[in-house]
Amino acid sequence: MTEKKNTQLKILFSVIALFVCAGILFCVNHYTRPTFMLRTVMQLGAIYGLVAVSMNLLNGFTGLFSLGQAGFMAIGAYAFAIFTIPAKSRPGVYYLYGVADWLSNLQLPIWAGLVLAGLVAAILAAIIGAPVLRLKSDYFAIATLGFAEIVRIIVGSSPMNRITNGSLGLKMIPKFPNFYFPFIVVGICILIISLLIRSSYGRAFKAIREDEIAAEAMGINLAKHKQLSFIISSFFAGVSGALMGMYLGAITSTTFNVTLTYNILLIVVIGGMGSITGSILSSFLVIAAREWWLRFLDMEMFIGSFKVPLLKSGFRMVVFSLILMIVVLFFRQGIMGTREFNWNFILNRLRKKKNAGGEGCE
Amino acid sequence: MSEKVLSVQDVTMQFGGVVAVNNLSLEVHKGEIVCLIGPNGAGKTTAFNVITGVYAPTNGAVEFEEKTIISNYPQGKMEKLYAGEHKGKYKKVLEPTPDKITKLGIARTFQNIRLFKSLTVLENVLIAKHMRMKANVFADTFLINWKEEKKMREDALELLRILDLYELKDEKSSSLPYGKQRHLEIARALATNPSLLLLDEPAAGLNPQETDELTDFIRKVRDQFHLTVFMIEHHMNLVMDISDRIYVIDFGKLIANGTPNEIQNNQRVIDAYLGVAEDE
Numbered sequence: 001m002t003e004k005k006n007t008q009l010k011i012l013f014s015v016i017a018l019f020v021c022a023g024i025l026f027c028v029n030h031y032t033r034p035t036f037m038l039r040t041v042m043q044l045g046a047i048y049g050l051v052a053v054s055m056n057l058l059n060g061f062t063g064l065f066s067l068g069q070a071g072f073m074a075i076g077a078y079a080f081a082i083f084t085i086p087a088k089s090r091p092g093v094y095y096l097y098g099v100a101d102w103l104s105n106l107q108l109p110i111w112a113g114l115v116l117a118g119l120v121a122a123i124l125a126a127i128i129g130a131p132v133l134r135l136k137s138d139y140f141a142i143a144t145l146g147f148a149e150i151v152r153i154i155v156g157s158s159p160m161n162r163i164t165n166g167s168l169g170l171k172m173i174p175k176f177p178n179f180y181f182p183f184i185v186v187g188i189c190i191l192i193i194s195l196l197i198r199s200s201y202g203r204a205f206k207a208i209r210e211d212e213i214a215a216e217a218m219g220i221n222l223a224k225h226k227q228l229s230f231i232i233s234s235f236f237a238g239v240s241g242a243l244m245g246m247y248l249g250a251i252t253s254t255t256f257n258v259t260l261t262y263n264i265l266l267i268v269v270i271g272g273m274g275s276i277t278g279s280i281l282s283s284f285l286v287i288a289a290r291e292w293w294l295r296f297l298d299m300e301m302f303i304g305s306f307k308v309p310l311l312k313s314g315f316r317m318v319v320f321s322l323i324l325m326i327v328v329l330f331f332r333q334g335i336m337g338t339r340e341f342n343w344n345f346i347l348n349r350l351r352k353k354k355n356a357g358g359e360g361c362e
Numbered sequence: 363m364s365e366k367v368l369s370v371q372d373v374t375m376q377f378g379g380v381v382a383v384n385n386l387s388l389e390v391h392k393g394e395i396v397c398l399i400g401p402n403g404a405g406k407t408t409a410f411n412v413i414t415g416v417y418a419p420t421n422g423a424v425e426f427e428e429k430t431i432i433s434n435y436p437q438g439k440m441e442k443l444y445a446g447e448h449k450g451k452y453k454k455v456l457e458p459t460p461d462k463i464t465k466l467g468i469a470r471t472f473q474n475i476r477l478f479k480s481l482t483v484l485e486n487v488l489i490a491k492h493m494r495m496k497a498n499v500f501a502d503t504f505l506i507n508w509k510e511e512k513k514m515r516e517d518a519l520e521l522l523r524i525l526d527l528y529e530l531k532d533e534k535s536s537s538l539p540y541g542k543q544r545h546l547e548i549a550r551a552l553a554t555n556p557s558l559l560l561l562d563e564p565a566a567g568l569n570p571q572e573t574d575e576l577t578d579f580i581r582k583v584r585d586q587f588h589l590t591v592f593m594i595e596h597h598m599n600l601v602m603d604i605s606d607r608i609y610v611i612d613f614g615k616l617i618a619n620g621t622p623n624e625i626q627n628n629q630r631v632i633d634a635y636l637g638v639a640e641d642e
Contacts, residue, residue: 192503195503195504195505196499196503199499199502199503199505199511200491200492200495200497200502200511201492201499201502201503203481203485203488203489203492204489204492206478206481206485206489207478207481207492210477210478210480210481211476211477211478211479213416213460213472213476214472214476214477214478215478215489216459216460216461216464217414217460217461217464217469217470217472217476218464218469218489218490218492218493218550218551218554219461219464219490219492219493219494219554220461220489220492220493221459221461221493222459222461228499232499338480
């Protein structure tokens with residue numbers, strides 16, 4: 001009885017929440033100037049959100065500490081760019097080295113490019129997964145980090161000139177067709193990941209995170225499940241790389257350097273390892289803080305004739321690192337820990353309040 | 363007492379120069395509760411780890427339900443180092459990983475409880491059911507196999523109901539009292555539908571009352587699920603009370619086997635392990 005009522009309530013809430021989100025997006029799109037910071041923050045936040053969730057699938061849910069996310073993003077972004085740059089602008093893009101013959105007339109629609117970007121990343125993950133996943137914890141992190149760097153260097157190297165345009169990078173990548181596009185793609189991808197996590201395979205991933213030996217003793221094939229998680233995570237990292245390419249319009253191999261991986265890791269840690277909603281939330285917060293709210297720290301400021309000390313270009317990142325240190329020292333669980341922000345969570349809170357008999361007014 | 367469920371044949375497990383299990387042979391028949399006892403460091407848990415595929419034995423074989431599931435012989439560096447017996451008797455190499463052994467129908471628990479701590483009781487049991495799942499990851503993600511998923515849930519809840527853990531199903535498994543954690547670990551092992559259950563010191567750390575409860579619990583489980591139980595245990599009351607037969611090992615070697623009565627009166631066992639009461 002109450003179970004059924006709860007389900008109805010939850011569906012109602014979800015529909016309302018969906019409408020609210022759509023409403024916010026609509027308002028932002030219609031009532032703000034195209035250069036307004038909020039638009040950037042929301043789009044970039046969504047893209048980082050996807051890659052953070054994909055990293056969380058691996059790091060937070062399967063317990064494999066990977067630092068290769070930027071590598072897979074690079075693969076996704078390059079695969080997307082190579083196949084979707086309009087054929088007529090190719091000569092302009094590859095003006096120095098010329099374009100490979102098989103590429104010159106190729107142009108896929110955007111959606112096909114996105115799927116392809118994911119697939120290429122996933123296939124590469126499958127290939128390197130077999131040897132790399134044998135490694136344990138730190139060694140695995142180092143191997144994936146090395147892999148990401150190798151990808152970046154190969155993509156930018158001269159033998160690849162006629163495909164990836166070498167160190168010059170690619171430009172004229174199709175932009176988002178409209179403001180809503182990244183949100184829809186990211187929404188679908190995150191929905192798929194959360195469905196995966198609540199499935200039986202998702203539970204098996206969590207079992208591996210909790211205790212590998214026990215998981216194996218319970219009949220879970222470690223190699224197979226780790227590989228699966230690695231491939232799926234890389235697929236979505238590839239898709240988010242493609243979105244990043246669309247957002248930026250031009251990419252070079254240095255776009256996807258190690259710092260990018262650390263930024264993603266930062267988002268995952270602040271949001272909470274093992275919480276999807278935490279990752280999304282912290283992705284928007286971190287991007288907003290970095291691109292918008294903390295901008296003033298980079299600018300010299302005068303109060304009257306008094307020059308505020310410390311404020312100068314680069315100080316923003318110092319503050320940012322401090323925040324990270326504080327989070328790691330005092331809020332090790334991040335914003336959400338392994339909890340999820342869902343209706344159960346809220347209903348329980350409300351019920352607790354009711355049971356407390358109006359005492360709790362916090 | 364007819365059908366052989368488990369048969370360990372001449373198993374030797376050698377780590378470098380240390381022989382942890384030396385030429386161990388034993389048999390467990392269908393429906394029995396068999397105990398493996400011995401002093402600390404005698405190699406009991408190592409023997410378990412060999413049977414469950416955690417270690418590949420240095421020499422010897424393990425048969426389960428009349429089929430050889432594990433077999434190995436000294437190779438490479440071990441060939442020279444090998445200090446055990448029956449060298450050259452076994453020629454086959456069969457080293458399945460623990461998950462394959464579990465799939466065959468051997469489930470185990472651990473000496474130091476290894477539950478999935480931050481997951482709920484129900485999830486712990488559901489994870490054990492995962493390996494029997496037929497759907498692939500796509501079907502499972504997009505809920506195409508919702509019938510299978512529903513059945514899994516019902517089976518898991520049914521199991522919890524039988525084992526009196528139903529009320530705790532939504533509790534985090536690490537928040538359970540110690541005794542209940544032991545029960546849950548057995549429940550989780552049962553969820554894999556085993557025909558042989560290996561328990562590694564199930565009564566370790568339990569108080570006398572909990573130990574009695576556990577004794578009943580193991581009997582109940584054996585009868586209700588038509589299982590064979592093979593366990594390591596130190597609580598002599600429990601061992602003598604519950605077992606049909608007992609194997610005793612010391613320094614990796616089998617020193618005696620027989621019914622509880624025979625074991626209690628075996629001089630070698632008394633010298634090595636049981637000891638003599640001081641007032642005698």
